[in-house]
Amino acid sequence: MATIAPPDLLIPGIDDVIRDAQKHSQDPGGEQTMVLNMGPQHPSTHGVLRLVLEIDGETVVSLAPDIGYLHTGIEKTCEAKFYQQIVPLTDRIDYLSPMSNELCYVLGVERLLELEIPDRAQTLRVLMNELTRIQSHLVWLGTHAMDIGALTVFLYCFREREEILRIFEMLSGQRMMASYFRVGGVSMEPPLDFWPKVRNFLKIMPGRINEYENLLAGNPIWAGRLKGVGPLSAADAIALGVSGPPLRASGVDWDMRRDMPYSGYEKYNFKVPVSTVGDTWARFTVRMEEMYESVKICIQAMDRMPEGSIVADAPKIVLPDREQMKTQMESLIHHFKIVTEGFAVPAGEVFQTIESPRGLMGYYIVSDGTAKPLRCHMRNPSFATLQALETMCKGKLLGDVVAVIGSIDIVLGEIDR
Template identity: 80%
Template sequence: MGTVVNPPELENPSVDDVLADAARHNRNADPSQNATMILNMGPQHPSTHGVLRLVLEIDGETVLSCAPDIGYLHTGIEKTCEAKFYQQVVPLTDRIDYLSPMTNNLCYCLAVEKLLQLEIPERAQYMRVLLNELTRLNSHLVWLGTHAMDIGALTVFLYCFREREDVLRIFENVSGQRMMTSYFRVGGLSMEPPLDFYDQVRSFLKIMPERIDQYQNLLSGNPIWVNRTKGVGHLSAADAIALGVTGPPLRASGVDWDLRRDMPYSGYEKFDFKVPVSQDGDVWARYVVRLEEMRESVKICLQALDGMPEGPIKANAPKVVLPDREQMKTQMESLIYHFKIVTEGFTVPAGEVYQAVESPRGEMGYYAVSDGTSKPYRVHMRNPSFATLQALETMCKGRLLADVVAVIGSIDIVLGEIDR
């Protein structure tokens, strides 16, 4: 083969680039020598976590270049948002990242609340933090289970989904839905949590630290797991920043940056937690960082439960927040507000905001533009998976084909939020 020219550093080749490269490499290839080969992976491949399609040029087992091809799940959510009232967008946000619906709900609600300059009661903030950390646990459990399964450790999957079921039961109890929760509203929460909610969360948090130890026992000492992850898919801190990588992969590359701590929102400044950072930048480091994050999430949940203040769960803004059922049935004014919000929506002063939160996958940002009407003029989602996917080529180049699967698992992408 001989004449492989490395493309410039950090450039994401397109599918056509990869095909052209392969054609160039093979033009003068001696048939007795190893020629390169194009391999199409996905979009129905089980280890691409959805509908990611990769076009890889491989030389034997070595990946020479790799181009992601996305858009198979594009549903035009941003366009749909423009035709809905502000409160009707909340259920759409669930569908973007179906593994962390609460994080999406929160980020959107915070953005609109920022546009409205609305103060949220402390209890609603604590509930939001609590549910967001449970969402992080839920998402990381799915990540660990599927990631381990991709690499061949099937048992972990069953253990993780056992605990995930507990989290989904909590979500079902609090919101009525297991996955598409839509529990947060602009101005607070949709309803009071049920009476047994706190006990249910507490009993889950009690078993969780021990369960995380179990996962660690199953994997960390396993020589197959160690060999498949250590030193694989290396990403340096500078490359991670240049390629827009956020969240656990960024922290695993040694950049100490967590929006919950560094640019707090929804009352995160009141919580005491550590931000796990690793300097290794490989698949193993991402695994260690996420496991530590799960432990920290349990601590944050406990703090939220212990410090849960008394008080309302909705802001006192009758023009924005739907009144209680009781009030709506008995007070004329509340009935009028209810009718107006449901039929006409609420108007939001003109302006633009960008609100970012730390989702389980990294920085999730909502950019909302209002023109003063009751429908958003523009809603844009900055999704962590979309940016992180750009680093795939840098992490996979020169590695074995089997490592691509490990790397995809380690960046924990959700195609729903990449394609939107």
């Protein structure tokens, strides 16, 4: 029998919280505590997160998240789909960073297939991923500020987010669930007016980020609500599986883009913002810095955008060019085969990791040599980060729970899948 983890890192369940509260209330001479239910319809829980808290006055004694309200069985659905048909499903896992999910999935399948991806497709993927990161951080900043009570920032953030969504629409026809990446490349060449539009956006964006900082960073209420709230040490963050900006805000210098590069990230120059404070304020500053860095990566990607093909040279995997399909017998056969029976992927298993806006994302794809995956599992950053919520909130005020939930930037779609 195994020994149990040290008590400060035990993550209680709902039953534990309620049982403890009952025990405390019967304790003669002890403090009277009460159980508070928060959610699943609470606006500051960013979706359908339900928390069960034991509180002593306004102090949180313990806390347990209840998840699963959005569980749709995406992993089960994946097992019934061809490999290419899964890309639109991955979009819907983390609906605020669809392109990151797509990238992680297609990189995993491409590693199973051992495909070589052309440089132009890789650069387009990096560009789209960094725009996704800015877009996702804008939603985080807007909603986080709104939770604290600063309503104005939300409107500004969504103004810029709308610009990015227009760029996505221009590229793929879809504002949010773009399904732009394909196994073997990307789906289509961007239209000509895409380039000036992105250039223009990247020119104005640093000024806009500065504008948000001016609205918030000097505000004494904002500082008072964030500084010293929800501290998390580096050791606890690693032990509880926290990743992304919360991990870097706790002083662990780890970024998948730099440390285990994928899709050509080793060719870009960027800084990884790190803070050693570990509180909600540190997470705020780390994400703000990350937006500036993402703009820099986008500019580099635009500058180095190579010419060439946007799909790999693999006619049995990538759908043929429309014009070729109508004029060449071979292409028509390939098209028919790919659409009707998919493409077989060699047997094997891969765990593909990338840095999503929320942290370390991993896709575990197991193939048995057929055209449908035997298993497709998603390791999503929010799921692990939620485990650390108790450690961050214990012994703190109830009002700070809302600030902490905002600062870890969870998306319930990817927790529940």
